[in-house]
Amino acid sequence: MKRVLAVDVGGTKFAAAVVAQDGTVAIRSERVHLDADPDAVLAAVVADVLAGPVDAVGIGTAGPLDPVTGTVSPVNIPNWRDFPLADAVRRLTPNRPAVAIAGDAQCMAIGECWRGAAPAGRAVLGVVVSTGVGGGLILDGRPYLGPTGNAGQLGHMTIDPGGPPCPCGNLGCLEVLASGPAMVRHALALGWTPRTAADAAELAADAARGNAAALAAFDRAGEALAVAFQTTAAMCDLDAVVVGGGVAAAGPVLLDPIRRGLARRGGLAFARRFDVRIGALGRDAGLVGAAALAFAQVSADPPLRTEAVV
Ligand SMILES: [Zn+2]
Structure with missing residues (x-):
């Protein structure tokens, strides 16, 4: 069964999860990044959940974002302006798989339509x-x-x-x-x-x-x-x-x-x-939606079809 890494980048917290093809969240972590180095917190939250290669990565993020370049400039993370978030998360995975990125509310909508x-x-x-x-x-x-x-x-x-x-x-x-x-x-x-x-x-x-x-x-x-x-x-x-x-x-x-x-x-x-x-998914909605975006890159029968590829 395929599994993907889902990352949720919010204005005060980062969350990460490994999600299975049926939409179940296998393992999940959340860390506050306020008053901390966001790069270090991102690396830590991904390390919390990742134990090996994944088939793809999906990211839901506070905007604005550019899904073509995978860069973000979240209003509440002043250190990140045109920050290459998709590349940064890809580099944190051992096998550098495909990455899809979308807005956090877009991922919430996708998650609630898939499993919520x-x-x-x-x-x-x-x-x-x-x-x-x-x-x-x-x-x-x-x-x-x-x-x-x-x-x-x-x-x-x-x-x-x-x-x-x-x-x-x-x-x-x-x-x-x-x-x-x-x-x-x-x-x-x-x-x-x-x-x-x-x-x-x-x-x-x-x-x-x-x-x-x-x-x-x-x-x-x-x-x-x-x-x-x-x-x-x-x-x-x-x-x-x-x-x-x-x-x-x-x-x-x-x-x-x-x-x-x-x-x-x-x-x-x-x-x-x-x-x-x-x-119905509460604070997991964005992660589940980001996972759906990831599966759309690598699955022959994805939960929801989308073109969001970086
Ligand atoms: Zn306005």
């Missing part, structure tokens, strides 16, 4: 709600990565044309309305007083207890997410939207306002038929 909440979905939007908001599209059963590899950037879809500026240069992006930090900022402005940490987890706990400011913050984010999902469904004829990322752990606290936002809107029947669900 939307098995064999033909048109699926995967959304990561976390420090930012990311997205990945599966269209006609295949990952749609786009000519530059950056398709599905839901976080930078305009939701409010006159809305607050986004660091990307646009106005009223989904990310400035619905990311974890955006929800926290909004709640604080409404008078929310966190007991321990001003973060999305505590905000979700307070919303679940009925705190008005916390509920209002989730309402605003849910409304913005509902607009983004409905707009994407009108464009792409979606079967499902799968929501992952740290804020998705809030479950109904996040899902209920999204569903209310969708219910308030009309729309054509085809664009309203998708359902919204929380991802």
Whole structure:
């Protein structure tokens, strides 16, 4: 049975796993790289899981990325600008196999369509709600990565044309309305007083207890997410939207306002038929998706077909 190395490069943590052809995670490791040398942490997390040759490598990474050159410039890893991530991971393997690379939210969408909440979905939007908001599209059963590899950037879809500026240069992006930090900022402005940490987890706990400011913050984010999902469904004829990322752990606290936002809107029947669900793979979704990309390079019967090769 073939097995691949999957690597998940996040803004604060790196994860690596060896994944079997049926999608099971054989061995897994995770290391925080904040305030550390990212090259050394990457080498360590791969060494944690790798005991010999693998058939291919798949990488899901925080962007921006260039899938042709395999280079990345993650916003939260200032040491890495045009960093040759694909080559660096390949050099950490004994047999230097083929490497495929895609965005972390794209890998989450791929993972959830292969082994998670939307098995064999033909048109699926995967959304990561976390420090930012990311997205990945599966269209006609295949990952749609786009000519530059950056398709599905839901976080930078305009939701409010006159809305607050986004660091990307646009106005009223989904990310400035619905990311974890955006929800926290909004709640604080409404008078929310966190007991321990001003973060999305505590905000979700307070919303679940009925705190008005916390509920209002989730309402605003849910409304913005509902607009983004409905707009994407009108464009792409979606079967499902799968929501992952740290804020998705809030479950109904996040899902209920999204569903209310969708219910308030009309729309054509085809664009309203998708359902919204929380991802089934949790923090493994990106690794499982990266593994699917890797198997697409070396398997005669890959889980999902894609052209993402470095
Ligand atoms: Zn933006």
